[in-house]
Amino acid sequence: xxxxxxxxxxxxxxxxxxxxxxxxxxxxxxxxxxxxxxxxxxxxxxxxxxxxxxxxxxxxxxxxxxxxxxxxxxxxxxxxxxxxxxxxxxxxxxxxxxxxxxxxxxxxxxxxxxxxxxxxxxxxxxxxxxxxxxxxxxxxxxxxxxxxxxxxxxxxxxxxxxxxxxxxxxxxxxxxxxxxxxxxxxxxxxxxxxxxxxxxxxxxxxxxxxxxxxxxxxxxxxxxxxxxxxxxxxxxxxxxxxxxxxxxxxxxxxxxxxxxxxxxxxxxxxxxxxxxxxxxxxxxxxxxxxxxxxxxxxxxxxxxxxxxxxxxxxxxxxxxxxxxxxxxxxxxxxxxxxxxxxxxxxxxxxxxxxxxxxxxxxxxxxxxxxxxxxxxxxxxxxxxxxxxxxxxxxxxxxxxxxxxxxxxxxxxxxxxxxxxxxxxxxxxxxxxxxxxxxxxxxxxxxxxxxxxxxxxxxxxxxxxxxxxxxxxx
Numbered sequence: 001x002x003x004x005x006x007x008x009x010x011x012x013x014x015x016x017x018x019x020x021x022x023x024x025x026x027x028x029x030x031x032x033x034x035x036x037x038x039x040x041x042x043x044x045x046x047x048x049x050x051x052x053x054x055x056x057x058x059x060x061x062x063x064x065x066x067x068x069x070x071x072x073x074x075x076x077x078x079x080x081x082x083x084x085x086x087x088x089x090x091x092x093x094x095x096x097x098x099x100x101x102x103x104x105x106x107x108x109x110x111x112x113x114x115x116x117x118x119x120x121x122x123x124x125x126x127x128x129x130x131x132x133x134x135x136x137x138x139x140x141x142x143x144x145x146x147x148x149x150x151x152x153x154x155x156x157x158x159x160x161x162x163x164x165x166x167x168x169x170x171x172x173x174x175x176x177x178x179x180x181x182x183x184x185x186x187x188x189x190x191x192x193x194x195x196x197x198x199x200x201x202x203x204x205x206x207x208x209x210x211x212x213x214x215x216x217x218x219x220x221x222x223x224x225x226x227x228x229x230x231x232x233x234x235x236x237x238x239x240x241x242x243x244x245x246x247x248x249x250x251x252x253x254x255x256x257x258x259x260x261x262x263x264x265x266x267x268x269x270x271x272x273x274x275x276x277x278x279x280x281x282x283x284x285x286x287x288x289x290x291x292x293x294x295x296x297x298x299x300x301x302x303x304x305x306x307x308x309x310x311x312x313x314x315x316x317x318x319x320x321x322x323x324x325x326x327x328x329x330x331x332x333x334x335x336x337x338x339x340x341x342x343x344x345x346x347x348x349x350x351x352x353x354x355x356x357x358x359x360x361x362x363x364x365x366x367x368x369x370x371x372x373x374x375x376x377x378x379x380x381x382x383x384x385x386x387x388x389x390x391x392x393x394x395x396x397x398x399x400x401x402x403x404x405x406x407x408x409x410x411x412x413x414x415x416x417x418x419x420x421x422x423x424x425x426x427x428x429x430x431x432x433x434x435x436x437x438x439x440x441x442x443x444x445x446x447x448x449x450x451x452x453x454x455x456x457x458x459x460x461x462x463x464x465x466x467x468x469x470x471x472x473x
Contacts, residue, residue: 077104084125101354124357174200184323187373198250205249213255231280246289257297344383
């Protein structure tokens with residue numbers, strides 16, 4: 001007889017003093033594929049059990065004898081901070097909800113418990129647990145060769161496998177003195193990657209960053225190479241350039257694709273000869289700084305159009321790193337959101353804010369043209385406006401419509417989003433497929449599904465009732 005795999009790998013713990021409720025919940029969960037369950041009716045047995053056994057999550061009734069659910073919640077969160085707890089109660093009193101969320105509950109559902117709501121809450125909790133576990137595995141034991149020094153990459157918050165491969169690549173090239181070219185869209189964290197390269201290299205000098213965007217030839221040369229006294233009108237004293245400050249360290253040149261051709265020639269000499277000439281000087285000076293450059297442009301295309309020197313491009317191309325955009329790193333969203341909400345709450349002097357599971361679904365369905373930088377700005381804006389303890393969704397829902405650039409891009413690529421087979425669907429069939437896909441992506445959240453396809457919540461609700469469409473479990 002074939003064995004049935006345990007789902008999930010660790011048990012779901014149901015805590016309710018009413019045995020009939022426990023049996024009903026267990027039956028619902030088993031019918032929906034969850035066969036690894038534990039049930040307790042005595043709240044006094046919970047903490048000893050958790051000390052003996054690992055569990056995936058806790059479904060906890062708030063009204064129980066011996067020890068109330070909210071008191072037990074505090075003890076579970078205090079002793080097992082990474083264990084998601086879903087509270088269940090017959091009361092939908094807002095004060096009770098907020099109190100439980102402030103004490104660390106992951107989610108809150110009211111009795112009588114609807115199967116769809118219960119399954120959605122459990123799915124979100126298990127997804128977050130899996131992301132946290134994958135992130136820990138990435139930090140300690142990467143998918144490629146084990147990182148020798150994972151602490152070098154601590155500032156980069158990620159659970160993404162591709163980023164793990166980048167970390168391994170950085171460790172391999174760290175001892176090299178050859179240039180590194182980092183490419184990626186605006187806001188993906190190219191400077192953090194450059195700092196990781198510097199840290200992993202063990203260089204004793206400083207990490208010096210120069211943004212080349214908007215610098216004309218003279219300002220670029222003066223910034224990078226410095227000048228001697230009398231080099232030009234007003235140069236009453238000598239000035240060291242950033243390249244000298246980066247001695248024995250790393251010089252990070254951001255937005256390298258914005259350099260003029262004249263400035264590119266000066267940079268090429270620095271890379272080829274490892275020497276530079278301060279403005280007004282006659283004798284070249286040597287440097288041992290490592291050059292790390294970054295761009296959000298496609299330099300290969302720029303070379304083809306004669307906007308970027310081919311010899312400089314190949315000189316920079318000794319080592320290459322492409323940082324993936326946030327829309328291709330969706331596993332990082334919960335980690336980044338939690339991190340930025342915590343930072344923002346601290347900056348604005350607010351207490352710990354609870355993040356609703358719906359927020360992650362909303363963000364997963366947005367393309368983030370500004371990547372991590374945009375996510376951080378949006379979160380800080382949302383936290384600054386927040387009055388209560390539960391982080392609202394309004395700022396996040398409005399963000400895409402406020403981004404004109406994203407809206408224009410979506411308009412240009414609207415046909416690319418849709419593919420058809422040899423036989424075209426009817427308008428009715430296409431509309432129903434679109435609604436079902438939106439409901440699937442939103443986890444059955446009608447408000448979010450309506451937002452994704454440009455309808456009001458009322459219109460979508462009416463459509464679902466008219467066509468007798470059930471919400472996905």
